[in-house]
Amino acid sequence: MAALAKSEVYDDLSARERRSDEFVSTVSHELRTPLTAITASLCLLKSGGCGELPPAAARLISIAHSNGERLVRLVNDILDLEKIDSTGHDFRFQAVELRALLEAAIDAARFLGAPSGVELRLVAGVSAVEVRGDPDRLMQIMMNLLSNAVKFSPPHEEIVVGVALSKRGVRIAVRDRGPGIPDDFKPRIFERFAQAPAKDGRKSGTGLGLSIVREIVRRHGGSVGFESVAGHGALFWFELPLLGDVEA
Amino acid sequence: MKALRILHVDDEPDIREIVGISLALDPGILLQSCDNGYDALALAADWSPDVVLLDVIMPEMDGPQTLGKLRERSGTAEIPVVFMTAKAQSREIAYFRSLGAVGIIQKPFDPITLARSVRDYVAGCASISAS
Numbered sequence: 001m002a003a004l005a006k007s008e009v010y011d012d013l014s015a016r017e018r019r020s021d022e023f024v025s026t027v028s029h030e031l032r033t034p035l036t037a038i039t040a041s042l043c044l045l046k047s048g049g050c051g052e053l054p055p056a057a058a059r060l061i062s063i064a065h066s067n068g069e070r071l072v073r074l075v076n077d078i079l080d081l082e083k084i085d086s087t088g089h090d091f092r093f094q095a096v097e098l099r100a101l102l103e104a105a106i107d108a109a110r111f112l113g114a115p116s117g118v119e120l121r122l123v124a125g126v127s128a129v130e131v132r133g134d135p136d137r138l139m140q141i142m143m144n145l146l147s148n149a150v151k152f153s154p155p156h157e158e159i160v161v162g163v164a165l166s167k168r169g170v171r172i173a174v175r176d177r178g179p180g181i182p183d184d185f186k187p188r189i190f191e192r193f194a195q196a197p198a199k200d201g202r203k204s205g206t207g208l209g210l211s212i213v214r215e216i217v218r219r220h221g222g223s224v225g226f227e228s229v230a231g232h233g234a235l236f237w238f239e240l241p242l243l244g245d246v247e248a
Numbered sequence: 249m250k251a252l253r254i255l256h257v258d259d260e261p262d263i264r265e266i267v268g269i270s271l272a273l274d275p276g277i278l279l280q281s282c283d284n285g286y287d288a289l290a291l292a293a294d295w296s297p298d299v300v301l302l303d304v305i306m307p308e309m310d311g312p313q314t315l316g317k318l319r320e321r322s323g324t325a326e327i328p329v330v331f332m333t334a335k336a337q338s339r340e341i342a343y344f345r346s347l348g349a350v351g352i353i354q355k356p357f358d359p360i361t362l363a364r365s366v367r368d369y370v371a372g373c374a375s376i377s378a379s
Binding site: 021024025028029031032033035036037039040041043044047049050072083092136 | 260262263266269270273305333334335337338339340355356357358359360
């Protein structure tokens with residue numbers, strides 16, 4: 001690969017996009033550097049690499065580490081939203097075979113469900129379907145929806161990912177058998193920093209995952225929504241325009 | 249087995265210390281570290297590390313400039329360089345790769361798997377050279 005001049009990296013950006021790019025880059029560095037020191041130190045302590053800790057100290061280190069990781073996710077999500085809001089250039093659109101992408105997403109998400117015995121399964125109503133999309137961003141949508149589904153699934157339940165043709169193109173859905181979405185939370189579910197109350201009262205997410213999903217889907221010319229009856233699980237779906245021919 | 253010699257360059261003393269502790273989990277690694285690009289050039293020439301772990305944002309001479317200087321000098325031109333960076337935008341990653349870095353480790357990194365990641369990058373680099 002030929003070396004790029006730094007100016008070449010930014011040549012195709014407008015002034016506004018360049019400012020946003022530099023803001024994200026600078027904030028990323030200034031926040032991630034101390035976070036690296038914090039989370040890596042706690043990780044080393046937690047792993048026992050620096051010696052055995054008394055149980056109470058180990059518990060406190062574990063709490064500090066999980067909150068440090070939550071802060072890392074929050075920084076990542078905030079910076080990601082800033083980029084999505086202010087630039088369109090970070091999306092690399094190409095033809096994407098959806099079924100292969102969904103299978104890869106499910107494979108990548110299995111480790112999330114493994115500790116609680118939650119299984120993930122693909123039910124495809126089409127054998128092959130292509131959309132015009134950014135594969136990394138589409139994977140990000142799926143990982144956000146699947147991690148949410150795992151978070152709210154009871155142990156040893158199944159999460160089903162469905163893909164089928166729809167009037168507007170193709171619909172991808174993720175269904176869980178969790179507690180469902182409380183009625184009073186539904187109007188705010190895609191708002192930034194909105195979080196449904198967790199069973200144990202602890203917030204583990206950033207409250208930005210579904211906002212990111214909505215923005216990415218919008219950039220793909222699609223739509224997003226959900227269905228849920230309290231106590232009977234939730235189904236999140238998004239629709240994308242088709243790229244070309246479909247084998248039914 | 250021959251030890252893997254790693255030169256780590258970062259202007260943040262806390263990060264240097266944590267990288268030192270992390271890499272010490274692998275007994276087959278020898279580490280030297282410094283806090284700027286000028287010292288890195290001198291150490292790379294004197295010590296001939298198997299790989300340089302290089303921070304991107306440093307005062308005076310940053311990571312990309314240091315990599316450029318390493319490549320200009322015959323004694324250090326072939327040493328593989330892995331960037332460690334808190335900059336993680338796809339545009340930036342593409343830029344770092346275009347400069348000839350054999351790998352990029354993003355901060356925050358996993359201290360438990362850091363040594364493995366560096367070894368994998370060095371092994372990948374060696375297999376390309378051999379083919």
